Amino acid sequence: MSSATMDPPTNLPPMPKPNKQKRVMQAGTGFLLGGAAAAAFIATTIGSLSLLDTGSAVTSVLSVLVITESVVAFGCWLAIMMVDPGTVKRSAETTEPMPGKIVSHLASGEPMDSLPMLVVEDGEIFCTQCLVWRRKTSLKDFTTVAHWTCCVPRRRYVELCGHHCEICNRCVPDFHGHSNMLGTCISNRNIYFLAVLLFMGGLGFMTALSSVFIVFFQRDK
Numbered sequence: 001m002s003s004a005t006m007d008p009p010t011n012l013p014p015m016p017k018p019n020k021q022k023r024v025m026q027a028g029t030g031f032l033l034g035g036a037a038a039a040a041f042i043a044t045t046i047g048s049l050s051l052l053d054t055g056s057a058v059t060s061v062l063s064v065l066v067i068t069e070s071v072v073a074f075g076c077w078l079a080i081m082m083v084d085p086g087t088v089k090r091s092a093e094t095t096e097p098m099p100g101k102i103v104s105h106l107a108s109g110e111p112m113d114s115l116p117m118l119v120v121e122d123g124e125i126f127c128t129q130c131l132v133w134r135r136k137t138s139l140k141d142f143t144t145v146a147h148w149t150c151c152v153p154r155r156r157y158v159e160l161c162g163h164h165c166e167i168c169n170r171c172v173p174d175f176h177g178h179s180n181m182l183g184t185c186i187s188n189r190n191i192y193f194l195a196v197l198l199f200m201g202g203l204g205f206m207t208a209l210s211s212v213f214i215v216f217f218q219r220d221k
């Protein structure tokens with residue numbers, strides 16, 4: 001790898017600022033919509049089952065099920081909010097050896113935004129915003145839940161060298177996309193929580209629908 005022989009500068013400019021306002025807005029919208037969906041599924045399930053004259057094991061199971069699904073979905077949402085999608089931090093390992101072009105640019109004191117977003121050297125990508133190397137972290141794997149949850153519906157594949165998210169303003173390895181409903185990047189590290197969250201949403205809908213059908217047929221008898 002061609003790089004400067006001199007040591008990388010110790011006083012690097014600060015990491016770019018994430019668009020916090022947009023992230024909070026997105027996470028808030030997702031939370032409100034998800035919460036409204038969960039409330040609707042719970043109200044439909046418990047409300048419709050309460051119309052039955054006599055309770056049965058099935059009605060208790062469905063009521064417990066819809067609440068459990070909502071709790072699990074909330075847990076996944078919370079995990080997505082708290083788990084770092086793997087943003088690349090600055091360290092000796094991620095910054096060194098810095099491309100010569102960057103070292104001389106830093107030394108010249110010119111603004112960083114006059115540089116292109118990326119410097120590619122020997123197939124490896126250096127992000128000029130974060131000032132870190134984005135190394136290849138995984139291979140395309142068509143068998144993972146991640147692939148079927150995110151890549152297939154969106155018809156795109158995980159970016160092998162990661163991606164610099166313009167909203168989070170960080171480099172994320174195994175990047176699947178930035179979720180406008182979660183206000184965070186989705187990578188291989190948090191996509192499983194998203195998969196379970198979406199699955200719980202589907203189950204919640206099915207539970208509410210089953211309750212309506214049960215009441216409909218029971219009351220017709």
Ligand SMILES: [Zn+2]
Nearest residue numbers: 127130164171
């Ligand atoms: Zn970056």
Ligand SMILES: [Zn+2]
Nearest residue numbers: 165168178185
């Ligand atoms: Zn992002």
